[in-house]
Amino acid sequence: MKNPLAHNPWARNPWFETVAEAQRRARKRLPKSVYSALLAGSEKDVTVSDNVAAFSEIGFAPHVVGLADDRDLATTVLGMPLSFPVLISPTGVQAVHPDGEVAVARAAAARGIGMGLSSFASKPIEEVVAVNPQTLFQLYWMGTRDEMLRHMRRAQEAGAKGLVLTLDWSFSMGRDWGSPAIPEQMDRAAMIKFGPEGIMRPRWLLEYAKRGELPDLTTPNLMPPDGPAPTFFGAYGQWMSSALPTWDDIAWVRSQWDGPLVLKGVVRVDDARRAAAVGVDAISVSNHGGNNLDSTPASIRALPAIVDAVGDRVEILLDGGIRRGGDVVKALALGARAVMIGRAYLWGLAANGQAGVENVLDVLRSGVDSAVMGLGKNSVHALTADDVVVPPGFRRDLGVGAGAGVVSVAD
Numbered sequence: 001m002k003n004p005l006a007h008n009p010w011a012r013n014p015w016f017e018t019v020a021e022a023q024r025r026a027r028k029r030l031p032k033s034v035y036s037a038l039l040a041g042s043e044k045d046v047t048v049s050d051n052v053a054a055f056s057e058i059g060f061a062p063h064v065v066g067l068a069d070d071r072d073l074a075t076t077v078l079g080m081p082l083s084f085p086v087l088i089s090p091t092g093v094q095a096v097h098p099d100g101e102v103a104v105a106r107a108a109a110a111r112g113i114g115m116g117l118s119s120f121a122s123k124p125i126e127e128v129v130a131v132n133p134q135t136l137f138q139l140y141w142m143g144t145r146d147e148m149l150r151h152m153r154r155a156q157e158a159g160a161k162g163l164v165l166t167l168d169w170s171f172s173m174g175r176d177w178g179s180p181a182i183p184e185q186m187d188r189a190a191m192i193k194f195g196p197e198g199i200m201r202p203r204w205l206l207e208y209a210k211r212g213e214l215p216d217l218t219t220p221n222l223m224p225p226d227g228p229a230p231t232f233f234g235a236y237g238q239w240m241s242s243a244l245p246t247w248d249d250i251a252w253v254r255s256q257w258d259g260p261l262v263l264k265g266v267v268r269v270d271d272a273r274r275a276a277a278v279g280v281d282a283i284s285v286s287n288h289g290g291n292n293l294d295s296t297p298a299s300i301r302a303l304p305a306i307v308d309a310v311g312d313r314v315e316i317l318l319d320g321g322i323r324r325g326g327d328v329v330k331a332l333a334l335g336a337r338a339v340m341i342g343r344a345y346l347w348g349l350a351a352n353g354q355a356g357v358e359n360v361l362d363v364l365r366s367g368v369d370s371a372v373m374g375l376g377k378n379s380v381h382a383l384t385a386d387d388v389v390v391p392p393g394f395r396r397d398l399g400v401g402a403g404a405g406v407v408s409v410a411d
């Protein structure tokens with residue numbers, strides 16, 4: 001009998017050619033509440049939309065003759081060699097795929113790039129570093145200094161190559177599109193409630209069934225010495241009730257972390273100057289992918305002013321809205337050393353596990369290569385602002401107004 005799947009292109013070829021297609025497949029594959037949690041924009045989605053739309057406003061200025069046959073895409077970030085200028089941005093990927101961050105880390109290692117691991121991740125840092133030694137551990141400011149120190153020590157002992165301190169969260173809860181319901185843990189009550197959603201997504205369910213597991217909604221990297229790993233919401237509650245950090249606290253983290261330190265979530269020039277003065281090694285110009293304070297401008301709009309202010313002292317990364325290799329090249333042309341990606345790899349992971357993340361990285365890499373070629377460059381390091389067309393009024397120079405640039409620590 002003829003194979004009924006013979007004409008189904010997915011059955012034979014799970015490869016996808018764009019991040020947009022990875023997103024479509026993720027939407028079809030994931031239970032609705034899990035997919036919505038990945039979209040996750042806050043309030044009216046102004047920032048989520050601007051993160052993506054702003055890249056479309058930037059044009060290229062390509063050459064046509066004398067293009068380079070060989071193009072070098074490799075770079076380094078914080079001393080880590082990357083085969084092209086992309087890093088995995090830390091995200092908690094509970095319930096997307098049973099292999100979670102380990103699959104992402106394997107894919108990143110297979111493609112020669114680094115991995116950012118969230119403190120809210122579903123896999124322990126030891127397992128992630130084992131498959132990708134180029135791992136940066138991400139922390140929020142939560143708990144006491146002693147607890148922060150314990151998390152840092154564990155990451156250091158596990159072999160993390162750097163610490164990412166994410167500071168741009170303001171606990172903005174409301175979403176005009178309605179937040180997805182997420183259970184505290186996968187117990188009997190949750191299975192009854194969410195069972196129908198899972199049954200509607202048999203391929204997602206099958207991945208868990210194959211391993212005899214249920215989605216793990218705990219945060220093993222925040223495990224106390226004397227108890228089990230907190231649930232995602234338990235950890236979130238602790239974070240919400242923690243005192244907010246001061247610049248002295250950031251200086252304290254700097255003094256305690258013996259290795260590269262990244263401050264993630266900076267969009268203002270005055271904050272970037274303070275971060276440089278405190279001694280961070282890198283900044284990620286970021287608005288948390290639009291999940292946080294809605295109406296913060298696209299991170300790519302804030303990038304040039306920060307590069308101008310501190311680009312000679314700290315490495316500047318950018319995250320938010322990267323959906324294609326051309327976006328990476330635009331960010332590089334405006335002064336970023338590399339970018340970090342969030343949703344793009346989460347969609348790849350949902351669509352096809354580790355292979356799906358590798359697929360996303362291949363799509364981005366080939367897009368970077370095409371753009372570098374078209375722009376007549378032989379290396380990502382040769383990109384300049386002259387390669388792109390930026391419309392008037394595109395930039396948002398935040399934190400340069402009267403009094404905004406005052407820095408108390410000598411820089």
Ligand SMILES: Cc1cc2nc3c(=O)[nH]c(=O)nc-3n(C[C@H](O)[C@H](O)[C@H](O)COP(=O)(O)O)c2cc1C
Pocket residue numbers: 037038039040051089090091092118119120121138166264286287288289290291319320321322340341342343344
């Ligand atoms: C579902 C989801 C979870 C995230 N979790 C974290 C996190 O735990 N820590 C963190 O620093 N950033 C987190 N982020 C933000 C990402 O690291 C990154 O800044 C953002 O996704 C970049 O935007 P993009 O998704 O448009 O690429 C999360 C983002 C998403 C979409």
